[in-house]
Structure formats: C-alpha cells, structure tokens
Amino acid sequence: MNSERSQRIGNGHGEKVKGGVRKKSGLAHRKSLNDSLEGEVKAFLLDEGQLHTYDDLTKVNPVTPTTVLKCLQARYRAKVFYTHAGCTLVALNPFQPVPDLYSLDVMKEYHCAPQPQESKPHIFIVAEEAYRNVQGQVEPVNQSLVVSGESGAGKTWTSRCLMKYYATVAASSSLMKSQDTVERIEKRVLDSNPIMEAFGNACTLRNSNSSRFGKYIQLQLNRSQLLVGASVQTYLLEKTRVAGQPANERNFHIFYQAKDCFDETVEAMVHLGINAEKQGHIFRILAGLLQLGNVTFCSAMDESQPCDLEEKSKDFMHRCASLLCVPVEELQTCLRVQTLRAGKQSALFKPCSLADCSVRRDCLAKVIYAQLFEWLVTFINDSICADHSTWCNFIGLLDVYGFECFQVNNLEQLCINYANEKLQQHFVAHYLKAQQEEYVSEGLEWSFVKYQDNQGCLDLIEGIPTGVFSLLNEECLLNRASDAKQFRVRLEKELSDNGSMSWDKFSKQPHFTVAHYAGKVSYQIEGMMEKNKDPVPPELIHLLQKSENPLLHQLFADRDPVGQGTRGLRQVVTVVSKFKNSLENLMKILHSTTPHYTRCIKPNTDCRPLTFKKEEVIMQLEACGIVETIHISAAEKKSVAVSLSDRVYLPPAAVRSWLVRRAVRRWHRAAIVLQRSWRKWRVSRSPAGFSLGHPRTKWGSIKLHYQRSPLLYADLHPDHKRDGVTGLNQILLEST
Numbered sequence: 001m002n003s004e005r006s007q008r009i010g011n012g013h014g015e016k017v018k019g020g021v022r023k024k025s026g027l028a029h030r031k032s033l034n035d036s037l038e039g040e041v042k043a044f045l046l047d048e049g050q051l052h053t054y055d056d057l058t059k060v061n062p063v064t065p066t067t068v069l070k071c072l073q074a075r076y077r078a079k080v081f082y083t084h085a086g087c088t089l090v091a092l093n094p095f096q097p098v099p100d101l102y103s104l105d106v107m108k109e110y111h112c113a114p115q116p117q118e119s120k121p122h123i124f125i126v127a128e129e130a131y132r133n134v135q136g137q138v139e140p141v142n143q144s145l146v147v148s149g150e151s152g153a154g155k156t157w158t159s160r161c162l163m164k165y166y167a168t169v170a171a172s173s174s175l176m177k178s179q180d181t182v183e184r185i186e187k188r189v190l191d192s193n194p195i196m197e198a199f200g201n202a203c204t205l206r207n208s209n210s211s212r213f214g215k216y217i218q219l220q221l222n223r224s225q226l227l228v229g230a231s232v233q234t235y236l237l238e239k240t241r242v243a244g245q246p247a248n249e250r251n252f253h254i255f256y257q258a259k260d261c262f263d264e265t266v267e268a269m270v271h272l273g274i275n276a277e278k279q280g281h282i283f284r285i286l287a288g289l290l291q292l293g294n295v296t297f298c299s300a301m302d303e304s305q306p307c308d309l310e311e312k313s314k315d316f317m318h319r320c321a322s323l324l325c326v327p328v329e330e331l332q333t334c335l336r337v338q339t340l341r342a343g344k345q346s347a348l349f350k351p352c353s354l355a356d357c358s359v360r361r362d363c364l365a366k367v368i369y370a371q372l373f374e375w376l377v378t379f380i381n382d383s384i385c386a387d388h389s390t391w392c393n394f395i396g397l398l399d400v401y402g403f404e405c406f407q408v409n410n411l412e413q414l415c416i417n418y419a420n421e422k423l424q425q426h427f428v429a430h431y432l433k434a435q436q437e438e439y440v441s442e443g444l445e446w447s448f449v450k451y452q453d454n455q456g457c458l459d460l461i462e463g464i465p466t467g468v469f470s471l472l473n474e475e476c477l478l479n480r481a482s483d484a485k486q487f488r489v490r491l492e493k494e495l496s497d498n499g500s501m502s503w504d505k506f507s508k509q510p511h512f513t514v515a516h517y518a519g520k521v522s523y524q525i526e527g528m529m530e531k532n533k534d535p536v537p538p539e540l541i542h543l544l545q546k547s548e549n550p551l552l553h554q555l556f557a558d559r560d561p562v563g564q565g566t567r568g569l570r571q572v573v574t575v576v577s578k579f580k581n582s583l584e585n586l587m588k589i590l591h592s593t594t595p596h597y598t599r600c601i602k603p604n605t606d607c608r609p610l611t612f613k614k615e616e617v618i619m620q621l622e623a624c625g626i627v628e629t630i631h632i633s634a635a636e637k638k639s640v641a642v643s644l645s646d647r648v649y650l651p652p653a654a655v656r657s658w659l660v661r662r663a664v665r666r667w668h669r670a671a672i673v674l675q676r677s678w679r680k681w682r683v684s685r686s687p688a689g690f691s692l693g694h695p696r697t698k699w700g701s702i703k704l705h706y707q708r709s710p711l712l713y714a715d716l717h718p719d720h721k722r723d724g725v726t727g728l729n730q731i732l733l734e735s736t
Helices: 003-011 026-037 048-053 065-077 104-112 123-136 155-169 179-200 253-257 263-272 276-292 313-324 328-336 354-384 411-441 455-462 468-477 484-495 528-533 538-545 550-556 575-591 614-623 626-643 653-684
Strands: 014-017 020-023 082-085 088-092 143-149 214-221 227-235 337-341 347-351 393-399 511-516 519-524 594-601
Touching: 065 082, 065 088, 065 614, 065 626, 082 626, 088 123, 088 626, 104 123, 104 155, 123 143, 123 155, 123 393, 123 594, 143 155, 143 411, 143 575, 155 179, 155 214, 155 393, 155 594, 179 214, 179 227, 179 253, 179 263, 179 354, 227 354, 227 575, 253 276, 263 354, 276 313, 276 354, 276 550, 313 328, 328 337, 328 354, 328 538, 337 538, 354 538, 354 550, 393 575, 411 455, 411 511, 411 519, 411 528, 411 575, 411 594, 455 468, 455 511, 468 484, 468 528, 468 575, 484 511, 484 528, 528 575, 538 550, 594 614, 614 626
Parallel strands: 088 594, 143 393, 143 594
Antiparallel strands: 014 020, 082 088, 214 227, 214 393, 337 347, 511 519
C-alpha cells in the first residue's frame, strides 16, 4: 500500500467529525474523488500497441469478448501466459517449457513480496494469497484452489506447480525439528504426483498427459502454517481404458513405462515406502493384464460347449495365469462359463456366448486395475497423511477432468461433464451471483450483469425423481435386459419439457443431447445401463481370492463376490450413485472453504507451441464465465466510484481484509494472555476442588461459556483438551 493510498484512507476524503465524515461539497469533492481514483479504479481505453501490458482484464474498456480476446492474444504472443480477470486467474497453455518461470527464485520472489497482488500475474500469486489467508486466520481459514479447464488446458501441470510451491514455502522453516524431516515430508508429498500420473493419466487425442480421474489433494498445515502431510481423494477412474482405447489413443502411462525406462516412478515408490517386493507384485499384475488383453475367443463347433481359445491366444492365457498366480484351468472356465445359482446349494453352468466371453475378459482386467489403483491411493495416503492431532488447517487443490465432447460419448463423459457443471455452479454461486447481491445489499447503485445459469442443466441430470441419473438407476434396478431404444423413449416422455435436452429424430442410434454450459453434447445410450450397473461375475472374484500373488489376494480378500446385503438381497450400487455421492461430499468441502479460481485455457486443439486460435479461445472464455466475471469486476469499480460521491469512503477489499487480519491478530494475542492466566490459576487453585464462578482471584470471577465466543482462536490445541472443555475456546474470562 503506497503512502498516497494510506493518506486517502486515513483522511476519508473529508474532515473528521464526531460520528462520521463530513463530506466536501460540489466540484471540490468530485475533483478530489476523481483524482484519488485515477489510475486505480477508472478504466482506460485500449491501446493496440500496449495490449500485452494489461495485467488485469478489468481495466479493458470496453469490456467485450473481442477486446478481452485481443488482450490475451497480445500477451500470449509476448510470451506472457497469466492474466488477472477479476477474482479469477486466466492461464494460457504455452505447450512448451518456459525457462525460469517456476524456479525457486521466482517462488521466493512471490512468497516474500509485501503485496503479491501488485506483482506480475502468476499462479504463485493465487498460491500465496491462499497461504496468507491461512496465516491471517480469517474465517473460513481452510482454502481451496479450483483449477478448471478443458482437457489439455494445463490443469495437471498447474496443480503440480502449486504442490511444489507449498512444499517449498511451507516447509522451509527453522521451526521444524530437523531439515531431514522437512525434506522427508516434502519429498513424500511431491512423490505422490508421478505415481498418480503413471497409473491415472494417459495420452489422448487432446492431451499427451490427460488425467483420466479426478483428485482433490489436501495439503495439511500445522499451527505454524508448516506442511506436515497431505491426503488424496480420487473420483471416477476411467477403468474402461484398460480394456480398450479410442483410435490413436493410449492406455495408462504405467503400461508403457513398464517396457521403457521409468526410474522416476520407481524412485517415487521407494520414497513412499513401496519396497522392491511390493513393486514386484504390482508389475507382475500389470504384466498379467497385458497378456490378458491379447486373449481372444472363437465359437465352438458344438453350441452347447464353451467357446474355444484362438490358437495364438493359448500362450497368452498361460502367461496371464502364471503372472496373476491363478490356476490356468479355472481362469479359462471363469471367462467362458457362467455360473447360475438356483438356491444356496445347487448351481447351473451355462456356456457364454462369444461376445460374453470378451465382456468377461474385459471385466476381469477392469476390476483388477481399479482395485490396484484404489490400493495405491490408500497406500499413498497412509504414507503422506499426518496424524490429525498434528495439523489444524488445510489448503485443497482440485484437479478434475475437463469438459469432454467426443464423436462417441457415453456414461463416462456424462459423469465428467456433470462434475464440471457442478463446479461451474459453485463458481457462479460464489462470485457471479453472491458478489452482485452483496453490492446491492451495501447500497451501491448496481445493474445486474447477466450470466449463464446452469441450474436447468443440473436439474435435468440430477433431478429427483425424473432426472437422467434417477431414470438410469431405475432402469438398472429392473430385472430385465437393457433396451437402449426403450430407455430413450422414456427419457423423451419424462424430460421433453426441459429445454436443456434435445434429440436428433433422424439419428439411427438411440441417444440424447444435453445443452451444457460449455456446449451441446450428444450421449449414446447403447451400453450406458451396463456401465452403470458395472457387474462383476462372482466367479471372477472367487478366482482372484485364490491368487497366490499376495497383493492380488489382498485386493479382493474382503470383497463379497455376490454383493448381498444383510437380508440376502443383492444390492445394486450404481456408478452414477457412487459418483454423485462423492461429488456431493466434495462440494460440501468446497463450500466450507475460501475458493480461489484458476481457469486454464487451451489456445489450440493441436497442442502446438505459441499458437493462438481465436475461435477456440473465445468459446472457452464464454463457456466458463470469464467475460461475465470481468464485467462484474469492472462494474464494481465504476459503481464504487460513483457511490463514493454520496457516501463515506469505503476502503478497497484488500484494505478491509488487512484491517480484519489486524483485528484477528489482536484477538489472538489477547487469547494467549487469557490462556496463560487461566493455566496459572489452575496451578495455584486449591486441591480440594473448585466451584464454578466462586473462587476469587485478581482476575475476578470465572465463568465457563460453551457458546461461540467473540475471542476466535483462543484454543491453540483443539485436539488436546487438557482443561476438559470442548469447543474452539476453552473459556472466556470475565471481570465481575
């Protein structure tokens, strides 16, 4: 804060009088106001030669998609990839390494800056703002960094940079017991990245390192704001990729690393505690899946007999059984014969059709890989997660799949795009809507900026009882074969009034089209019900439970093959139900934290370095609400400037935040004094016991209050209640 601004705040644009500020009158007041806001609040016209210098898009005048696009294009050509857009940071993917942009010196520069917001836009500004919010203890203390964008826009790289930043600035302190401890914590947290990417990322048409799962990483901080651990929550792994990939796409990275050099992944495993023996078990399982993928079948001469193996597949079958450590005969039987149970004792054996044999083979590969991935996440969390008593706050990093629209879209894309709809709604509710309502409540002259409300689309997908998910779950609970055409008819009957859904009456394939905030997507219905049920034949689970591979046996030891409940009824927990529940839990976490938004933009679909396609960029900007965000932020400055002519001067948001933090620090110091005095009194009190409110000391009478106290953060150790009183504040001392 410069001295000129400090003087303006202190003087209040007028003479100080008792009870408020006496306004200056007439032209003198308006001239003073305009002078004070010039260069800070007033927008300035576009200068074509200086477009790359516009660090904040709210300064652009007029605020239109065209002018915003010109600014971003000019900055991109000048190799400036970060730009402020109101409360959001826009990050353009350069698609090439940028030397020294994320170096330790740059981290130190932003971490030590008195006012990081006044520095050049950077992802480290967002990181530092969240970190200082935790340090300032302004509620809500916990922070969330939401990184969004299309597939290939740079979300994974951005999340990796954020983790590196916190592992550096939050661990480089002499307060730790030893430097070895610092390095061990930092290394473990960072080493979770290459493992998660190896097993959860793949090369797609849009991105060579596309995350095929979503993750929310909690970086755990102690009371000194030092990094002491982390935890990872994952969402909807695209396990179908194990069994087959779209044309010109690849399987998960780990399958190719197993053939080539993958020292980084192995080194990360070692640091996290996955020893050589466990690594051997993991790679044998992966090799077994590769062999299983080569197994093919042919129809038997006798239709009453199981399908035969292709001659070239027999060696693959034996190798697969050997690597998975299961009997080869039982493996062949499980893939070719279905077990039907008519009661608790009797069982019928039915040969599978040629198509069913392939489905069971793919199902075996998917269930093994999914369980292995889940085991890895659990192992990583056990290795990096700190004991709950050692941490009190967290900074969350959300990296989810980007909006997807392919030639063929099915249940996976519907769930992914539903997650993006929920995040867009969170952004709209937190900023575009709430911010404007706050301005009106404060009495500012405000004309609402229109924005795209996606509630109709969410009602279409998650509505009860007639949303797509509800109808899909109903269909899966019925004991009948799936019928795509019949389900399409029911969707049209139940949801024809929703403007977010449409159908192509001339299409030969049953489908439905959803108008998402980022564009329309057509979803193929064929196979959607089976994917939602995600059935696993019980005989496959029984087979894996017999495996002599210790890890593979452990993955399925506690799994109920039949999936029966306590009354013997088979329970069907669908994919969309599990995904919706986990997403709802994630949204609860986000709503309880202070969010920080970073919108990653993909400048071109071909991932070519420093290539800016205007049409593709503007579609992303409009879809995610960046233009509306700039409109609101720019209008906020204008409205504040106009309203100040008739109101007491209101300090900028940054100043108000600083004042709150200063007050909190004072409360914090007072709380420490109170705690120390309370403990001294406890030590000196009579051993015969004490009576609440009666003992007399120099501090006066003592009363215990269990309601919320204005003395925030009085309790420095909420997990160790030595005084036996729960709540944030142990006591509030009052003088009589």
